Amino acid sequence: MATAVQKITLSSARDIPFNKLVLSQSNVRRVKAGVSTEELAESIARRGLIQSLHVRPVLDADGAETGMFEVPAGGRRYRALELLMKQKRLGKTAPVPCVVSDAHSGVLIDEVSLVENMERAPLHPLDQFRAFQAMRDKGMTEEAIAAAFFIDVNVVKQRLRLVSVSPALLAIYADDGMKLEQLMAFTVSSDHDRQEQVWEAIKDGWQKEPYHIRRMLTETTVRAADKRAVFVGVEAYEAAGGIVLRDLFESDDGGWLQDAGLLDRLVAEKLKIVADEIAGEGWKWVEAALSFPYGHERGLRELVGATVDLTEEERATREALRNEYDRLEAEYAEADELPDEIDARLGEIEQALEAFEQRPAIYDPADIAIAGVFVSVDSDGSLSVDRGYVRPEDERPVDAEGDDTPEVDGGDGPVATPAVQRAVITIGGQPAEPEDDEEDGVKPLPERLVIELTAHRTLALRNAVAEHPDVAMTLLLHKLVSDTFRHTAPTGCLEANVRHIFFSAQSEELKDSAQASEIAERHGRWGDHVPADDQALWDWLSHLDDGTRLDLLAHCVSFGVNALFERPNPYGSGVSQHGLDVRLAQADRLARATGLDMVAAGWKPTVGNYLGRVTKPRILEAVREGAGQRAAGLIDHLKKGDMAKEAERLLADTGWLPEPLRLVDPDDGQAIEPGAEADAGDDAALPDFLSEDGDDEETDEIEDEDALTIAAE
Incomplete structure (x- = not known):
């Protein structure tokens, strides 16, 4: 019972x-x-x-x-x-x-x-975050939420900041897979792919401290305390479109500036403005750089300028400041700590007195005409200007004995200093002349531009690998055999665990490219069928036919393709020069195996993705290679902006590619130049309005003038 x-x-x-x-x-x-x-x-x-x-x-x-x-x-x-x-x-x-x-x-x-x-269970921080998020979504401000719960508004902002963490990591935290301090460290970046990459890299290791996570997420950024950021100003950087990563949970000294390339460009532009102003003083040359090596002025003669005497009013002001400083020091000599307002006042007086001592020197105009100036940025981000250095080759010739008039080379007249002297300005060791006076030499491509171009190529390679299962199988097998039998082999261009590779720099048009659309569409088709349960996934894969399995393998392997250029780091972090060489060589091999053609993939040179980002010699070189010498000659007189626009039109259907997108010839290691046929026949590469020939000489001249006019529009 x-x-x-x-x-x-x-x-x-x-x-x-x-x-x-x-x-x-x-x-x-x-x-x-x-x-x-x-x-x-x-x-x-x-x-x-x-x-x-x-x-x-x-x-x-x-x-x-x-x-x-x-x-x-x-x-x-x-x-x-x-x-x-x-x-x-x-x-x-x-x-x-x-x-x-x-x-x-x-x-x-x-x-x-x-x-x-x-028995009272405290609320989980994630539940608190979700509740705050729901209230904000319903119209409550962060200040109102803080007031309603009698907490500091920063606590609300910190909890809401957790929304910037990948949902996958939030799920791991909810299952006690990571600590709150680790989760908070991930909020310094809003890139979910990068967050997941970092977690995958550290989850099975011993080094999972929050500071290590922050360091990995910000390793390609610049601290706001860096002298470059201080010199330019974080506000100016953000106004130029730069993004600042901030940490609401720890002291971050102002955060991290994400776009180092943009920051360097702003530094160069500001130094150029300062150099132009100083050049207006009449100096022969101005060298501007972020910093100069120790002893850079060695071998140069330093001019001794005359210090302008203070006026009676300035002397009286300086004496009054000294007396006030002495009085305040004596009054608070016995105090353990100075009051804030007194400490601030003493600092103001010190700065004012230093300004009196650091008055600019006055130089002889004749000395200015042969001397130069160094412009750099101090460690605290302030501008440093060192005037009055004469190079040995600029020294005046020694006067002949008994003759007060120096001779001019090749003549008997006195040395005549030009009324207007245009200073030679260099920024970071490179001439910074106006664009109309650019040198004929072709400079290396900017690093960020190379990274953006290789991002285009990487995306196209992924699409090509996914469409060639046989190549994907060879690539994966090559990687696995290398890891198994060649333990010291570089990583190459395939990540073994096939995780999505983060593009540190990419142009705006990349996300709208044909390859991005194809990859997203293919991923969506597979994702509709892939089971979420681990056992179900195994069973599903086991029942796929060989052809379908190969297609799926190619799709997954393609996400691990990494053909990106990045700056080699000889100190261990990042990729070495050898590793980069291997990566790019393997990328070329993949391109040949898949038959990848960046022209067929839809890449064309535009003002935004290339022509507006390089120098005039680079633009002319591109037009010469793609459209012929004659076309280049018709636009070489234009200003850079107009030249870039006209070059975009001339190169539209030529199939020209910049070096980072060209396929390297495996026999001689040289990039195969597209548009080479243009050199054999310039007329064939020119648009009709530039290549038509007339019946007589007068007609030819008229047509040339018309073509030149159209090219300049």
Whole structure:
């Protein structure tokens, strides 16, 4: 015969006037913790009493109920209600929701008080974040949320910042797979792919400290405390479109500037502006650089300038500042710590006195005409200008004995200093002449442009590999055999675990390219069928036919293709020069194996992706290679902006590619130049309006003039 399960009976609930309640002396909470009584009172006034009080009847000496009730569980709520009553915001007889337990229960009142506090589970930070997020989505501001819960607004911002973490990492944190401090470290970057890459790299290792995560996420960035960032100003960097990564959880000294290439360009532009201003003083040359090596002025003669005497008014001001400084120092000599306003004033006086001592020197105009200036950035981000250095080749010839008039080379007249001398300005060791006076030499492509171009090629290679399962199989097998038998082999252009490679720099048009669309569409088709359960995935893969398995293998392997150029790091972090060479060589091999043609893939030179990013000699070189010498000659007189626009039109259908996108000939290691046929016949490469020949010489001249006019439009 089955034993009947005894049913429990819950305590009854009813409203009790507040003046019938007293705080139990058996309440275990003695020490203040958590939200203060005042804050809890405000919360009750705003939202009402969310949780009822637990009370027990008070008995007299004979065991009869007295009509009063003691509160063993809910003492903080009772004190908050008591405070509201004292503030006349709650009536003495206001009904209070209470759960009334049996006065004759065998459970000690102390046990009730203790268990009420011990069984309370704190809210998970992720649940708090989701609640804050829901309230913000419904229209509450961060300040309003903070005020509603009596917390600092930065706490709300920190919790809401967790939305920038990848959902995959949030799920790992929810399952206790990582600590809160680690999760917070991931918020310095909003790139989910990069966050997941970092976690994959460290999850099985021993080095998973938050500082290590932040360092990996910001390894390609520049700290806001860097002298380049201080010199340019974070506001100017952001105004130019730069992104600043910030850490709301730790002191970040202003954050990290994500686009180092943009920052370097802004530094060069600002140095150029300063150099132009200084050149207006008449110096022969101005060298500007972020910094100069030690001893850069060795072998140069330094001019000694004359310091301008102070005026009577300036002397009086300087004397007054010195007296004030001495008086304040004497007045607070015995103080352990200076008041903030006194400390600030002393700093102002020191700066003013230093300005008097650092007055610019005055140089002889004849000396200025043969001397130059070094412009750089100090370690604190301030501008450093060193004037008056004469190079040996610029020294005046020694006067002949007894002759006060120096001779000019090849003549007998005196040395004539030009009325207007144009200074030779160099920025970072490179001439910074106006664009119309650019040198004929072809300079190396900017590093960021090479990275963007190789990002285009990497995406096209991924698409090509996915469409050639046989090549994907060879690539994967090559990688696995290399890892198995050649343990010191470089990584190459395929990541073994085939994770999505982060593009540190890419042009805006990349996401809208045909390859990006094809890859996304192919990924979507596969994703509709891939099971989420691990065992189900194994079973599904096991039942696929060989052709389908190869197609899926090619798609997955393609995501690990990495043909990106990046700056080699000889100190161990990142890729070495040898590793980069192997990567790019393998990328060329892949391109040949898949038959990849970047022209067929849809890449064309435009003002935005190439022509507007390089120098005029580079533009002319491109037009010569793609459209012929004659076309280049017709636009070589244009300004750079117009030249780039015209070059885009001339190269539109020529199939010309820049070096990073060309296929390297495996026999001689030289890039195969597209558009080579243009050199054999210039007319064939020119548009009709530039290549038509007339019947007579006069017609030819007219047509040439018309073509030149059209090219300049």
